[in-house]
Amino acid sequence: MALFKQIQSAIDNSIGRRRLGYLLLGLVVLFFLWFPNDTSQSNYAKTVFISGFFYAILSSSWAMLAGIAGQFSFGHMAFMGIGAYVAGLFARDGITVAALGIALTPESISAVGAIIIGTIAAGAVGLVIGWLLLRLRSSYLALFTIAFSELFRIAMLTEYDFTGGSNGLSLRPLLEVADVDTARQIEYYLMFGLLVACLLVMYRVAHSPIGIFLRAMREDEDAASALGVNVVRYKILVFVFTSMIVGLAGAIFYSDVGSERIIPEQLEVLQMSLIIAYACIGGMESLLGAAAGAFISRYLLEAMREVIITLPFGLTMADGSDAFVWETGAWRFALFGLVMVFTLRYMRNGLLFPIFNWFSGRDLVLKETVAKRKHDDDHVAMLEDQDE
Amino acid sequence: MKGKSLLVSLVILLALLAIMPLSAIRADGHCEFAEDSITIGALVPLSAPGSVEGGISMQWAIEHAVEGINADCGIHIDGSHYRLEVAVGDSEGSPERGQAAVERLIFESEADAVVGVYHSAVGLATMTMLDENGIPTVFSEPWNDNVSANGIIEYDGRPPRSADGIDHVFRISPTSTMVGSVVVDWLLSLGVENVVLIAENTDYGQPAAADETARLEAAGVTVTQLDVELGTEDFVPILSRIQANPVVPDAVRLHVTGETSLNLTQQMAELGIAPTEDTVCVTNQYAFQSDTYWGTVPDGNYCAFNRVGIIPSLFNEQGIELNEAFEEAWGKLVPSFAMASYDAVHIVADAMERAGSFTDAAAIVDAIEATDIELSQGRYHFMYGSHNPDLPEGTPAFMWHQWPDPIVTVMQYFEPNQSALNAAVIFPEVYQTHGTSYIVPGTTP
Numbered sequence: 001m002a003l004f005k006q007i008q009s010a011i012d013n014s015i016g017r018r019r020l021g022y023l024l025l026g027l028v029v030l031f032f033l034w035f036p037n038d039t040s041q042s043n044y045a046k047t048v049f050i051s052g053f054f055y056a057i058l059s060s061s062w063a064m065l066a067g068i069a070g071q072f073s074f075g076h077m078a079f080m081g082i083g084a085y086v087a088g089l090f091a092r093d094g095i096t097v098a099a100l101g102i103a104l105t106p107e108s109i110s111a112v113g114a115i116i117i118g119t120i121a122a123g124a125v126g127l128v129i130g131w132l133l134l135r136l137r138s139s140y141l142a143l144f145t146i147a148f149s150e151l152f153r154i155a156m157l158t159e160y161d162f163t164g165g166s167n168g169l170s171l172r173p174l175l176e177v178a179d180v181d182t183a184r185q186i187e188y189y190l191m192f193g194l195l196v197a198c199l200l201v202m203y204r205v206a207h208s209p210i211g212i213f214l215r216a217m218r219e220d221e222d223a224a225s226a227l228g229v230n231v232v233r234y235k236i237l238v239f240v241f242t243s244m245i246v247g248l249a250g251a252i253f254y255s256d257v258g259s260e261r262i263i264p265e266q267l268e269v270l271q272m273s274l275i276i277a278y279a280c281i282g283g284m285e286s287l288l289g290a291a292a293g294a295f296i297s298r299y300l301l302e303a304m305r306e307v308i309i310t311l312p313f314g315l316t317m318a319d320g321s322d323a324f325v326w327e328t329g330a331w332r333f334a335l336f337g338l339v340m341v342f343t344l345r346y347m348r349n350g351l352l353f354p355i356f357n358w359f360s361g362r363d364l365v366l367k368e369t370v371a372k373r374k375h376d377d378d379h380v381a382m383l384e385d386q387d388e
Numbered sequence: 389m390k391g392k393s394l395l396v397s398l399v400i401l402l403a404l405l406a407i408m409p410l411s412a413i414r415a416d417g418h419c420e421f422a423e424d425s426i427t428i429g430a431l432v433p434l435s436a437p438g439s440v441e442g443g444i445s446m447q448w449a450i451e452h453a454v455e456g457i458n459a460d461c462g463i464h465i466d467g468s469h470y471r472l473e474v475a476v477g478d479s480e481g482s483p484e485r486g487q488a489a490v491e492r493l494i495f496e497s498e499a500d501a502v503v504g505v506y507h508s509a510v511g512l513a514t515m516t517m518l519d520e521n522g523i524p525t526v527f528s529e530p531w532n533d534n535v536s537a538n539g540i541i542e543y544d545g546r547p548p549r550s551a552d553g554i555d556h557v558f559r560i561s562p563t564s565t566m567v568g569s570v571v572v573d574w575l576l577s578l579g580v581e582n583v584v585l586i587a588e589n590t591d592y593g594q595p596a597a598a599d600e601t602a603r604l605e606a607a608g609v610t611v612t613q614l615d616v617e618l619g620t621e622d623f624v625p626i627l628s629r630i631q632a633n634p635v636v637p638d639a640v641r642l643h644v645t646g647e648t649s650l651n652l653t654q655q656m657a658e659l660g661i662a663p664t665e666d667t668v669c670v671t672n673q674y675a676f677q678s679d680t681y682w683g684t685v686p687d688g689n690y691c692a693f694n695r696v697g698i699i700p701s702l703f704n705e706q707g708i709e710l711n712e713a714f715e716e717a718w719g720k721l722v723p724s725f726a727m728a729s730y731d732a733v734h735i736v737a738d739a740m741e742r743a744g745s746f747t748d749a750a751a752i753v754d755a756i757e758a759t760d761i762e763l764s765q766g767r768y769h770f771m772y773g774s775h776n777p778d779l780p781e782g783t784p785a786f787m788w789h790q791w792p793d794p795i796v797t798v799m800q801y802f803e804p805n806q807s808a809l810n811a812a813v814i815f816p817e818v819y820q821t822h823g824t825s826y827i828v829p830g831t832t833p
Contacts (some may be wrong), residue, residue, distance in 0.1 A: 042495035047488050160595050167532055168483055168509040170544040180520065259484035260516075261544075263509045265437040266482060302488070305478065333435065 021359030029196070036188045043184045048302050050184075050258045052295040053191040057198050057249040059278040059294035060287045061242045064202050066276075067284035068211065069238040070218025072138065074272050075129060075145035076246055078152045079122045081267040083247025084171060084254040085156060085163065087118030088262070091172035111172045115251040122247020123240045130239030134232055137221070146269060157264040168263035173256035187257045194252060195291065198245050202287050205241065214238060277340050283350025292352055297336065304332040419461035422468040426746045428454060428733060429499030429523070431477045431489060431514065433506050438481020442506045442725060445718070446528065449726035450474055450503060452713060453733035463740050470746060472737065475499055481506070483513030490514045494521050500746045501525065503732035506725065508532035511559075512544075519549040519556045522749040524756060526735050527559040528728035531567060535559055537785035540777075550774065555789060556753055558770065560728050560735070562696060562794035563786045568596065570796045571641065571670060571694050572603040574815035578668065578826055580604075580638035584630055585613045586652065587643040596643045612637070616644060616652070623655045630661055639668035649674050650684035657687035663829050668692065676799070677720070678808040690829040692800040692814065697724020698765050699797055700809045701821055707764040721808075724765070731763040757789075766793060795819070802827045 011020055036046055058080060066072045091114035094106040109117075129148060136144055156163045163169055174190075177183035205211055213234050216224035225231045254262045265271075275294070282293015309324045316322050343351055430450045433443035454472045461469040475497030477489030486505075493499040502518055502525045505511045511530030515538060518525045527535060534543045539555040541548055549555040575583065583604055587597035593615075601611045612633075614626055630637065640662040642649055649672035656662055656669065663669035675681045675693040685691070700721065703711060707722075710730055714722035739755035740746045757773040772779055772788045779787060798815040799808070802822075812822040812833055822833035 042491070044488065044491035044495040047491050051484070051488060158589060158594055165595060166507075166509060166592075167512060170512075170546075172545065254484075259487055259513065261483045261509065261513050263483055266484070268437055270436060 017359050017361045021356075024359075032192055033189075036185045043181065046184050046188045047258070048299060050188055050191045050253075051302075052298040053195040054249060054253045054258050055275070055278060055294040055298050056291035057195050058246055058275050059282065060199060060202060060291040061245040061249075062275050063279045063282075063284050063287055063290035064206065064245075065238055065242040067279065067286070067290070068206055068218065069214040069234070070221075071133070071235065071238060072142050073145040073239075074142055074269065074276075075149045076242070076275060077267045077272045078145075078149040079126060079243040080246040080250035081152060081156065081262065081264075082125050082243075082250075083115075083118040083122040084250040084262045085118075085169060086121040086247075087114040087251035087255065088169045088171040089162070090114045090117045092169075111174045111255055114172055115174070115248065115255060118251035119244050119248040122250075123244035126239040126241075126243025126247075127236060129243075130236035133239070134235060149267060149269065149272065153264045153267040156267065163264075164261075166263060166265070168261035170261045171251070171255045173260070174252060175256070190257060191253070194249065198249070199287055199291060202245070206287060210234065210237070277336070279350075281339060281343050281351050283353040283356065285349065286353060286356055289350050289352045289356055293350060301332055301336060304335070419458075419469055419471075421462060421471045425471040425473050426463055426501075426740065427473050427475050427497055427499045428736065429475050429477055429490075429493035429497060429502040429504075430729075431479055431486065431493065431502055431504040431510070432729075433481040433510075434476070434478040435480045438479060439506055442529070442723075443478070445714075445723055445726040446504055446506060446729040447476055448714070448717060449710070449722075449730040450733055452710070453730045453737075457733070457737050463737050463746065465741060465744055465746065472733075479505070479507065479510045479514075481510065483509050486510035486514050487517060490517050494518075494523060499523065501736045501740075501752065503736060504528055504729055505530050508535065511535045512538075515557045516546055516549065522554075523556055524736060524739070524749055524752040525557045526732040526756070527557065527561065528732045529561045529725040530559070531561060531564045533563045533565055533784070533786040535786075536563065536788050536790040539773075539785075539788040540779070541785045550777075550788075554750055554753055554774065556749060558735075558756055558789045558791075560732060560765075560768065560791040560794065561725065562796055563790065564595075564599070565784065565786065566794065567694070567696055567796050568599045569603065570815065571798060572600050572607075574798045574825065575604070575639055575641070575668070575670070576607050576609070577815070578639075580609060580668070582610045582635055582637050583612070584637045584640045585611060585643060586626070586640065587613060587615055588645060588648065589615050589617055592645060593643040600641065600643075616648075619648060621651055623652050624659070627656055627659050627661055631659065636666050637662075638666070639670060641670040642672055645672055646674055647684070650681060653688050653691060654685040657685065657691070663688075663690040663692075665829055668826065670694075670798075675801075676808045678801075678806065678811070681801075681808075682805045686804070689801055689804045689806075690827060692798055692826075695797050695799050696794070697727060698795045699799070699813055699819065701813070702766075702795070702819065704762065704764065704766070706762075710764045727764045731765055731768065734763050735759055735761065735768055766795070800827055802833060 011017055035041065035049065058076060062076045065076070091109055091111065092106055094104045094109060096103045133141055133144060157165055175183055175186055177186060213224065213229045216227070216229055217231055217234055221231055253259065278294035278297045279290040281297060282291065283289025311317070311322050311324060317324060347353065428450070430447055432446045433439050434447065451474050454474050457463065457472050462472055463470045475493055477493045479486035479489050490502070493502060502523050505514070505527045506529045508530040511527050512532060512535060515535060536559045537543065538546065539549050539557065549557060585597045585600060587593035597613055601613060604611050614629065616623065616626060630640070640656060642652060644652055653669065653671045653675070661667060669691040671688070671691050671693045673694050673696060675691065676695050681688065698707060700711070707727065710727060711722045714726060735756060738761050739752050739759060742758070743751035743755040745751050757770050757775045760767070760769050768791055770789055771792050779785065797813050797819050799811045800814050801811050812827060813819045814822070814825050814827070817825065824833050827833050
């Protein structure tokens with residue numbers, strides 16, 4: 001403990017925690033930029049990372065919606081699905097709106113065009129849902145979004161002629177690169193770039209006056225409204241904003257970047273609960289924490305499919321191998337559940353929150369404020385004693 | 389004293405750990421295996437939202453097949469014996485996770501061949517990847533027609549897998565079309581004119597009902613469809629609609645799964661709708677689990693049901709052995725997808741031996757195309773592939789790299805509390821066990 005305090009003091013007196021944090025963050029970004037160039041890594045490792053980036057976007061945008069704006073929604077995966085399904089259906093069938101004189105054939109819609117249409121559709125539905133949710137709070141809001149999510153999933157499942165049902169819908173590939181290795185490298189950078197861009201945009205919004213209004217809304221909607229915050233506008237805005245982010249992520253990911261088809265099972269409440277769990281583990285009120293929580297969780301869930309222990313002293317197993325392989329596939333979600341229980345009981349701000357908090361130096365400010373208040377209280381108490 | 393006990397315990401534990409693997413090696417010592425081993429990738433669902441029960445059964449069957457092959461000194465190539473190893477990939481029933489699992493099997497586990505796959509969506513999402521990476525693959529459960537059809541025709545914008553000269557993907561499970569046609573063909577053979585279809589409102593019930601409706605209507609049969617929700621327990625209001633209709637249906641066909649299908653069948657029997665002398669009752673294949681069936685449907689005698697997979701009375705020696713091992717492990721009759729997974733390993737192993745290689749994918753594919761082997765589900769062969777690329781006119785594209793003879797039958801109970809093992813096979817005629825295509829209620833075959 002003393003050593004830790006010495007190190008902490010040395011950092012505070014030299015580079016400073018915040019700068020050290022930015023330095024480490026820069027190193028993490030450099031690692032992610034270098035990773036696909038590591039020739040010892042297979043495409044499988046890159047796929048795991050691509051999936052991690054995708055879930056990091058979903059989780060951090062949910063943290064924006066629920067952690068910062070206080071809108072505890074279960075509809076996030078549905079909005080992701082709207083982006084993907086609309087992009088897939090438009091690219092496959094095109095669109096004709098006779099009244100407006102619009103006639104787009106599938107051939108005239110590029111993969112990028114379909115993704116944009118999917119993103120706009122997700123935003124448009126987010127607008128409607130945000131408007132419908134204006135009078136709903138807490139558990140009613142959660143129930144409404146669960147109902148909406150299930151409605152969408154069942155529609156995708158039962159309208160099989162149109163959506164492919166449980167066989168899923170194949171989206172138009174975004175990239176047409178013949179070489180598999182090159183394609184995977186581009187997909188990796190595309191998804192990583194999308195994650196960085198989404199985090200930057202969300203960070204900018206969260207740290208703008210809009211972010212302050214959203215936090216005020218989260219703490220007390222009535223009080224925020226009384227103080228002049230246009231609750232209606234910001235509630236709808238945050239729904240549209242986060243819906244478009246996940247719609248975009250879904251449309252890109254399922255355009256053969258992370259997967260070549262989307263299925264309705266991907267929109268189940270179980271999948272949504274995983275997104276919430278990632279955000280809770282990383283830190284619901286921190287965009288970076290939620291993203292890191294999702295990425296690390298996805299990575300560990302994949303890595304924990306089996307545990308390999310190399311046997312010592314030249315021992316071998318019955319099959320001649322020199323390692324004991326423990327198939328932990330069925331247990332990894334149980335372990336994940338235990339981590340979740342621990343987090344909610346003992347570290348409600350997330351497992352990563354103390355680390356981010358330390359680097360931000362917020363604990364120093366807190367200590368200073370507490371010390372100042374204590375000093376003031378002591379001073380007042382002393383004056384009262386003197387009066388008596 | 390406490391420390392001494394701990395020391396003794398540790399010594400015993402270490403001794404056990406040391407002895408355990410060594411003794412196992414001796415037990416396997418009758419075979420001299422080559423240094424290299426052959427890895428079979430098992431792509432099965434082992435986590436939600438996939439069908440975990442199905443995945444576990446398939447994994448068991450694949451490992452059981454590998455154990456049996458290794459007990460016979462593995463795969464014999466050029467005078468060497470190669471041990472088989474299984475690398476399991478959990479598809480989670482999701483295309484996204486299935487694709488990641490396939491990459492793991494190919495790049496991390498370096499699988500020489502892949503077997504398994506339960507969900508069609510996973511099969512559709514991974515077949516191109518497996519083909520592009522040159523992995524000989526035998527799918528054992530996905531039903532979607534396009535899984536095999538994409539071998540020679542375009543699907544979802546993807547060119548035929550054989551366009552580059554070699555298609556690595558085979559299938560030994562039936563296609564949706566094969567499954568769907570059996571009950572319709574049987575009903576038409578009975579001369580029905582008016583059929584009521586009761587379908588659950590899911591992606592299983594609706595397409596299955598739509599497919600059968602189209603086939604029946606094409607043959608001039610009048611079809612009335614009623615939809616129900618899964619989990620419903622009281623079907624009287626829906627069934628009352630059938631009773632209220634002055635025209636008595638010739639058959640009532642259920643496209644409802646699980647326990648719900650049993651509740652519906654019982655209520656239908658209780659109300660005297662079917663089975664009767666005038667109306668044929670066709671329930672779900674779940675009725676094959678006879679103990680469960682009679683527990684919930686005590687009035688369900690004379691109901692017919694479809695069955696995918698070989699029927700117990702037709703089990704050959706391998707099938708009997710496999711079923712006994714499965715029953716010992718799981719306490720129930722071996723399901724068709726476990727049998728198919730078991731057979732898929734043997735098909736690959738047999739092809740590798742005939743190809744004289746476990747790395748030459750082209751030679752292995754050629755050998756699989758030339759397969760002619762008797763396994764637990766019967767004789768395996770592939771009619772159409774690069775060895776016979778021209779499908780005659782009228783032959784559906786899904787027959788490409790498709791085992792043509794998966795057994796799909798219609799069975800019928802004719803005694804109360806009858807075991808499924810004794811139920812009559814009534815259709816197709818070639819598999820009939822009691823010389824009749826329908827046992828009229830109140831009679832015995």
